[in-house]
Structures are given as structure tokens and as C-alpha cells.
Amino acid sequence: xxxxxxxxxxxxxxxxxxxxxxxxxxxxxxxxxxxxxxxxxxxxxxxxxxxxxxxxxxxxxxxxxxxxxxxxxxxxxxxxxxxxxxxxxxxxxxxxxxxxxxxxxxxxxxxxxxxxxxxxxxxxxxxxxxxxxxxxxxxxxxxxxxxxxxxxxxxxxxxxxxxxxxxxxxxxxxxxxxxxxxxxxxxxxxxxxxxxxxxxxxxxxxxxxxxxxxxxxxxxxxxxxxxxxxxxxxxxxxxxxxxxxxxxxxxxxxxxxxxxxxxxxxxxxxxxxxxxxxxxxxxxxxxxxxxxxxxxxxxxxxxxxxxxxxxxxxxxxxxxxxxxxxxxxxxxxxxxxxxxxxxxxxxxxxxxxxxxxxxxxxxxxxxxxxxxxxxxxxxxxxxxxxxxxxxxxxxxxxxxxxxxxxxxxxxxxxxxxxxxxxxxxxxxxxxxxxxxxxxxxxxxxxxxxxxxxxxxxxxxxxxxxxxxxxxxxxxxxxx
Numbered sequence: 383x384x385x386x387x388x389x390x391x392x393x394x395x396x397x398x399x400x401x402x403x404x405x406x407x408x409x410x411x412x413x414x415x416x417x418x419x420x421x422x423x424x425x426x427x428x429x430x431x432x433x434x435x436x437x438x439x440x441x442x443x444x445x446x447x448x449x450x451x452x453x454x455x456x457x458x459x460x461x462x463x464x465x466x467x468x469x470x471x472x473x474x475x476x477x478x479x480x481x482x483x484x485x486x487x488x489x490x491x492x493x494x495x496x497x498x499x500x501x502x503x504x505x506x507x508x509x510x511x512x513x514x515x516x517x518x519x520x521x522x523x524x525x526x527x528x529x530x531x532x533x534x535x536x537x538x539x540x541x542x543x544x545x546x547x548x549x550x551x552x553x554x555x556x557x558x559x560x561x562x563x564x565x566x567x568x569x570x571x572x573x574x575x576x577x578x579x580x581x582x583x584x585x586x587x588x589x590x591x592x593x594x595x596x597x598x599x600x601x602x603x604x605x606x607x608x609x610x611x612x613x614x615x616x617x618x619x620x621x622x623x624x625x626x627x628x629x630x631x632x633x634x635x636x637x638x639x640x641x642x643x644x645x646x647x648x649x650x651x652x653x654x655x656x657x658x659x660x661x662x663x664x665x666x667x668x669x670x671x672x673x674x675x676x677x678x679x680x681x682x683x684x685x686x687x688x689x690x691x692x693x694x695x696x697x698x699x700x701x702x703x704x705x706x707x708x709x710x711x712x713x714x715x716x717x718x719x720x721x722x723x724x725x726x727x728x729x730x731x732x733x734x735x736x737x738x739x740x741x742x743x744x745x746x747x748x749x750x751x752x753x754x755x756x757x758x759x760x761x762x763x764x765x766x767x768x769x770x771x772x773x774x775x776x777x778x779x780x781x782x783x784x785x786x787x788x789x790x791x792x793x794x795x796x797x798x799x800x801x802x803x804x805x806x807x808x809x810x811x812x813x814x815x816x817x818x819x820x821x822x823x824x825x826x827x828x829x830x831x832x833x834x835x836x837x838x839x840x841x842x843x844x845x846x847x848x849x850x851x852x853x854x855x856x857x858x859x860x861x
Contacts, residue, residue: 390419391861394660394670396648396685398426399433400843401834402676403633404462404850410636411465412858422638423668425660427647431634434803435843437625442751444625445709446758447801449843450742451475451621456844458851460620466632472620475724479744483726484513484560485734485788490721493557500545500558500582501525503596518552523593525549530590533583538812541578542570548592560727564738566841567705567763567807577810577839621746629843651675651685658831660685672830672857676850678702679837680805693824696817700837702805703764708781709742711756711797718790720755726788730765734788735780737763754796759785764809774800808837829860 393409395402406424413420430436434448452459463469483490491513496504502522509519525548533539541562545554559570566573576583585595622628634642647663651673658673675682683697714720725740737760743750750756759781762770772780778798785791818838825831832853836846 390421391671392421392669393423393672393674393857393861394658394668395422395424395674395676396660397433397676397835398424398428398431398642398644399676399835399846400435400629400633401433401836401846401850401853402426402674403431403630403637404847405674405676405832405834405854406641406850407462407466407633407636408851408854409858410638412854422641423643423670424637424641425643425646425648425662425668427645429645431642431644432627432630434806435626435630436801437627438799439625440797443711443754443756443797444742444749445756445799446626446742447707447709447799448803449626450740450746450758451619451626452843454618454620456840456842456848458848459842459844462847462851463629466629466636468622468628468632471622471624471628473623473746475619475745476747479723481723482561483721483723484556485726485728485732486513486556487732488787490719490726490788492721492723493561497557498596499561499579500553501549501592501596503593513556514552518550518556521550522553525593526591528591530586533587536816538574538576538815539583540571540812541573541575544575544582545570548586555729555731559731560729560738563730563763563765564727564760566809567703567737567760567765568809569764572764572809572811574810574812574814577814623748626843648677648685650688652689653828653831672861674832674834674850674853674857676834676853678805678835679808679833682833682835682837690824693821696821696824697837699811699817700814701764701809701811702837703762703807703809704767704770704802704804705760705762705807706770706777706800706802707758707760708778708801709756709758709797709799710781710785710795711750711754712791712793712795714753714755716792717755718792720789725757728784728788734784735761735766735769735777736784736788737761737766739785739789763807770802808841830857832856 395406402424406422409422436447438445454460482493484493494502494507494511496502496507502508542554545558562570582592585592589595648660649663650661652659658670660668679697679700680702683694687694724745727738728734728736740758742758743756834849834853
């Protein structure tokens with residue numbers, strides 16, 4: 383019995399993004415704690431690790447091609463940073479500029495103080511805001527009187543439908559859609575509320591009114607934020623002082639020597655005589671006792687189609703959208719109207735190229751020299767696939783037109799950096815959680831394979847970390 387328990391198990395991880403790296407790291411932790419040998423291999427199709435995390439440094443600029451921070455309300459990113467010993471490298475957002483603007487008919491309006499994504503929690507900033515019309519404000523206030531819609535535990539609703547029902551069309555078009563677009567690059571009329579923001583459904587069921595619910599919960603939320611064990615220095619979002627690739631590098635450094643192989647793309651997965659076999663495009667095969675697939679859901683579906691066509695179909699039913707980021711560095715003197723905040727979002731109804739703009743060097747310190755502004759435009763997504771389809775030059779010119787008209791940018795930027803992310807953002811359609819449940823049920827009969835990544839329960843870095851670690855724990859227990 384002791385020999386079988388101590389037998390070295392071989393585990394293969396396909397995909398070297400944050401989810402795959404977190405899974406690999408968690409497996410090394412579990413193996414060390416249990417004093418059990420583990421033959422671990424992580425294989426990535428690109429020539430680098432990190433997935434959408436790409437950090438570039440040039441002439442005093444720190445440019446993020448993908449995510450520039452992660453949310454602290456979800457604990458898994460902070461917890462991993464602590465275990466890796468890189469927590470002290472986290473920095474908060476600039477406390478002097480923590481607000482976001484919305485474009486309305488070509489002008490910038492601040493989101494009212496206390497407005498939490500969908501609804502106001504403070505009356506006077508909302509009442510005096512020029513972002514909403516008086517009829518729009520009245521309609522949003524009707525949330526206090528409207529009855530709750532009874533929903534069963536598996537019932538779902540699109541975010542667009544929910545916001546219209548509780549707060550009206552203006553709230554959706556002017557705030558909810560652009561803010562959600564900045565997170566999910568999604569169409570709110572297709573986005574599952576139960577997957578992305580289930581707490582709003584819970585608030586409606588418990589309190590009837592979301593405004594009433596959020597006002598009641600705010601004191602407790604403030605107290606919880608003040609008492610988190612990581613300390614009050616953290617803002618809602620944090621970044622690594624030297625760039626987000628700090629996390630990627632720290633995870634890679636913790637893996638066993640020669641555990642990582644780059645530039646090898648998987649083609650098919652099969653299961654033969656209790657062993658997993660993965661064929662790669664280079665013609666070679668890899669065998670393993672356990673397998674974690676940490677690729678986008680549509681990629682994972684293609685890999686397992688010969689193994690389980692039904693499972694592949696369920697994975698293929700998770701749609702993805704393509705997006706891009708364009709970073710620009712300009713002299714401060716080139717900007718005529720720079721909003722006093724982290725950036726701005728652009729509603730789809732404005733018919734602009736840009737989804738949102740972040741002023742990276744204002745949001746976080748040490749992102750650019752003092753006489754420069756580093757900003758980043760977000761492009762494409764589910765509502766604007768035609769923008770993503772533009773060639774690089776046309777995309778640049780369209781962005782510059784928007785920036786000149788919206789913030790008075792003069793001249794040309796000193797530096798630009800464009801990153802394209804094809805089919806990278808899962809869209810979580812209505813009913814998504816039921817689909818995920820079907821996928822989990824199909825996997826339940828195959829205990830030594832697990833899936834991870836952003837296609838299932840969250841798109842942010844903490845979500846991907848959690849997904850990878852859950853897959854690792856499931857697999858380690860099975861083996």
C-alpha cells in the first residue's frame with residue numbers, strides 16, 4: 383500500500399495562462415505538504431507564459447497589454463500573492479482620483495458619488511448629477527416601489543433585462559452598459575446576471591429594492607473592507623509595482639526545473655487504459671495519470687471532441703468575443719481636457735470606436751515619467767466586432783479621432799503599443815451556469831481530468847487563480 387501511495391504520478395497541464403500556472407503551483411504545494419512525489423509538466427502553445435498578462439517596459443513607461451490590476455474583493459489573488467511572497471509589491475490605486483467619467487453626447491460627466499454599478503446609494507450626488515435626465519432619475523427611483531420578480535434558484539435573466547426592469551432604459555444605456563462593457567466587453571442583453579452579478583438577484587429577493595438593499599449593506603461593507611487581514615491600505619483594485627507579469631514570473635519560478643515547455647500546441651486528447659494521451663501539432667504525444675486543461679472553453683472543446691462530443695458541444699456553447707488595447711504615451715501639454723479621474727467609459731449609444739480609456743499613469747504610480755501621460759484605450763468586444771476587424775492603421779486613426787474630440791488630444795503620441803486578443807473574453811449567456819453544471823456532470827465520471835480558465839465562473843485574475851487551484855485540488859485528491 384505504501385508503495386502505491388508514494389508512486390510518482392505524472393500530471394500534465396495544457397495552457398500556461400494564470401489559471402494553468404495557478405494549478406501547477408497549487409499542485410506543487412499539495413505534493414510538498416503530503417510529501418508525495420509528483421512529475422509535473424505544463425505545456426503552452428505560445429512562446430511565453432501568462433496568457434493575456436503582458437507587461438512591457440520602454441523609456442520609463444510601464445505598459446500593460448492585458449489586465450493592469452485585480453480586484454481585492456475576491457480573495458484568491460491576494461491569497462496567492464501572499465503565499466508567493468510578493469504581497470508587499472502590491473500598490474493601490476491613486477486615492478486622489480478614484481472616479482470614472484461617462485461620455486454623454488461628446489461631453490464628460492462623472493458617475494455620481496455612491497453610484498454602485500447599477501444604482502445610487504447616495505441621494506444628493508445622484509439628484510444633482512447632470513448625467514441623467516429628470517425623467518431618468520424618477521424612473522430609477524421607482525426601484526424603491528417596484529415589487530420583486532419571483533425567481534427560482536436556477537432562473538436566470540440578462541443584465542440588460544434586469545436593469546431596464548428595476549431602473550429603466552436610461553440607467554442601462556448611460557451607466558450599466560458602458561461599465562459592464564469595460565469588464566466583460568459584453569452585450570448586456572445577452573449577459574447572464576446570475577453568473578456575473580448574482581448578488582443583485584439576491585438583493586432583490588431579500589429587500590425588494592436594490593437601492594434599499596445597498597444602502598442597508600453599505601455600513602457592513604465598509605467595516606469589512608476596513609478589517610480585512612491584508613490591511614486597509616488596499617483599494618478595490620491593486621497592481622504590482624513593477625507590472626502584472628510579477629505574478630507570472632513568481633509562479634513560474636516556483637515550478638520544478640524543466641516543468642514548462644513553450645511553443646507546443648495540443649491537438650487532441652484521448653484516454654487509453656487509465657492513461658491520458660495528448661497529441662500535439664508537432665506530431666509528438668504526452669501521456670499522464672492526470673490532466674488539467676486550462677485553455678479557453680472553445681479551444682478545450684476542440685481538444686476533447688473525439689473523447690466526448692456532448693462535452694465538446696457544451697464547451698462550444700460558451701461564446702467568446704475579441705478585444706484589443708491600444709496604449710499611447712503623450713506629453714501633458716498635448717492634452718486639453720484631461721478628466722480628474724482614472725478614465726472614462728463610452729456607452730455604445732455614442733457610436734464611438736473606444737469602449738473605455740484608462741489613464742494608466744494617473745491610476746497607478748510609476749507608470750510614466752512625470753511629464754508624460756500613459757493612457758490605454760479598450761476596443762472591440764461583443765457589441766463592436768467591426769472595430770476589432772479594422773487593420774492596425776485604421777484602428778489607430780479611429781482611436782485618435784475619438785481622443786481628439788473627447789479629451790482634446792493634440793498632435794501625435796510619442797509611443798503606441800497595440801495588443802489584440804482574439805476570442806479571449808467569454809460572454810456568459812443567460813443560462814450559462816446550467817451549461818457549466820452539465821459540463822461538471824460530464825467530467826464527474828472522469829475523475830482524473832479537470833478544466834480551468836475564464837470560461838466558467840469569472841474573467842478576472844482572482845477568478846482564474848481560483849479556477850486553477852480548484853482544478854489542482856480536485857485532481858490531487860483523485861490521484
